[in-house]
Amino acid sequence: MTTPEPPTDLRRTTGLWPLVHAERAALATDLADLTDRQWATPSLSTGLTVREVLAHLTAAASLTPVRWLAGVIRCRFDFDKQVAMRLAQHLGATPADTLARFRQVVTSTTKPPLPVVAMLGEAVVHGEDIRRPLGLRRDYPISTLTPLAEYYGGSDLVVLAKGRIGGLRLVATDGPFTTVSGPLVSGPTLALIMAMTGRVRYCEELEGDGVAVLRDRSATARG
Structure with missing residues (x-):
């Protein structure tokens, strides 16, 4: 059986x-x-x-x-x-x-x-x-970061994330995470997660036409 x-x-x-x-x-x-x-x-x-x-x-x-x-x-x-x-x-x-x-x-x-x-x-x-x-660094498994990026990309529960990336297309350069359409924001999955949750410092690791928009939105975030 x-x-x-x-x-x-x-x-x-x-x-x-x-x-x-x-x-x-x-x-x-x-x-x-x-x-x-x-x-x-x-x-x-x-x-x-x-x-x-x-x-x-x-x-x-x-x-x-x-x-x-x-x-x-x-x-x-x-x-x-x-x-x-x-x-x-x-x-x-x-x-x-x-x-x-x-x-x-x-x-x-x-x-x-x-x-x-x-x-x-x-x-x-x-x-x-x-x-x-x-000044500490961790090499996070991509299998840990991807479901987390997907969660933040589709939710404003606990922290504004989905709303912060509205109208932008996020593409991870080290894993499968992507969102649908808009000006491009690309970079490591961790940097995308941290920028989505309002940590403006991580925008330095991102590239694309949408980075300036995401940086402005992240700069207004609370911790």
Whole structure:
């Protein structure tokens, strides 16, 4: 008897968690030997240090839908206030505490009411928010970046991305990701993802007639 395959959406979901865990583990390794001064480095996420961004990642991996809703109500539907509250809860007393707390959630499958691919986005995008100012580089698997680019290219959930690239044609030079039509923006998949999520610095790695438009749109983004 042949065992039926699970639905496509379920296969995608179960297949994405190992990617999330791999990205968290890689980030924890990269940050193992930071100095206190490096932990205090401003990240690419507006107003946050690299240490605070890591605490935000820990918070996201610790937040169930019920706790998320309770926090929203407690903060009177001020989502930025809730993010700040959760970050403070997971910061710890020292950078070593912050990293230890993050390591505890590396393999967590806990999440707020978001698709799993959004959690992958948290790990990759915020991982870059941390790495780039520190001069760290990661060679991401294209099999990790492509589904994430496709998600951001078709969604404004959590972060404005689909709206930011409206009317532009994005083409990855290192993988299969593309969007439909408009002035061309081409470059590495990672740079496209980061520009889609408002990190203007990554536009330097892109080429095409649409880059100036995307740069202007990214420059108005919040972290």
